[in-house]
Amino acid sequence: MLIAERRRRILDHVQVRGYASFRDLADEVGISESTVRRDLRAMVAEGLLGATRGGAVQVDHAVPDHARGGLPADPVAAERAAIAARAAELVEPASAILLGPGRTTLQLARCLADVEPLTVITNSVPVTTALLDVEHVDLVMVGGTLGRSIGALVGPMTEQSLKGLRGAQVFLSGDGVTVDRGLTTPNVFAAATDMALVAAARQVIVLADHTKLGRETMCQTVPTERIDVLITDSAADPAAVRALRDAGVDVLVADSRSS
Known part of the structure; x- marks a missing residue:
């Protein structure tokens, strides 16, 4: 799975739930928890998601598309x-x-x-x-x-x-x-x-x-x-x-x- 597709699915999942743990995201996307952690570090740095103990949360403010690196919240x-x-x-x-x-x-x-x-x-x-x-x-x-x-x-x-x-x-x-x-x-x-x-x-x-x-x-x-x-x-x-x-x-x- 391409990195962009993987991170889009992570972003979609957290935005629908509001919060997701590392294990939830690993199960949802079909990747390891270590890969989830690496992706989340990058996405938090970009302002796409917020970090919390054990997982990630949806950010409270709207993020412009250009800041998402081409990852819209729900492209379909x-x-x-x-x-x-x-x-x-x-x-x-x-x-x-x-x-x-x-x-x-x-x-x-x-x-x-x-x-x-x-x-x-x-x-x-x-x-x-x-x-x-x-x-x-x-x-x-x-x-x-x-x-x-x-x-x-x-x-x-x-x-x-x-x-x-x-x-x-x-x-x-x-x-x-x-x-x-x-x-x-x-x-x-x-x-x-x-x-x-x-x-x-x-x-x-x-x-x-x-x-x-x-x-x-x-x-x-x-x-x-x-x-x-x-x-x-x-x-x-x-x-x-x-x-x-x-x-x-x-x-x-x-x-x-x-x-």
Whole structure:
């Protein structure tokens, strides 16, 4: 992985969470803690992040793009928003849906204000927070152990509690999608919980911007044949889209220019 890409992912992760430990960042990016420490020293020196005991925190002031060394906070923010808006169109009023963790599923949660009534089952802390004040959404938050690196509840308790639940759709956002392995994530605990989320839904919908297509990480969460719908953006590689469609996945392309 290139240094610029590695540091972009570190910056993204800390800005979403507000704080991340060395271990969280190592697990998230798939690198050693010593590499994380070296990167953080450089990023703190550039004013991108703040140093704290055991990790890094988001800086309180806005950092201009030129000071980031070409590392924007979220280079695909518009694409994520477009994907989330397209996904919200698939949600039927009076249904029950499951939302996994991730920035795009969080965006989807924020798009559900016009879908009523609705039941949302989630293990994501940010998703729960986003829907707390939406009165027409009945929230079901499954229990478990907090995985701080992904802001979600994971582990055997989470998986067990999902066994008794059913939803019309599950919306997931991992780290990579390929034809050979489907949706993947670098986090072992997140992978097991995502599998339990999939088992609780009739339809599986994956939200993946163009940077994730063709990318493969350690743990498979949803094999290609289990993905019913994949929503990506208009910058997606046409060959990757065509290959997924040939494999039986219904690929929807959201245009960020119209969002």
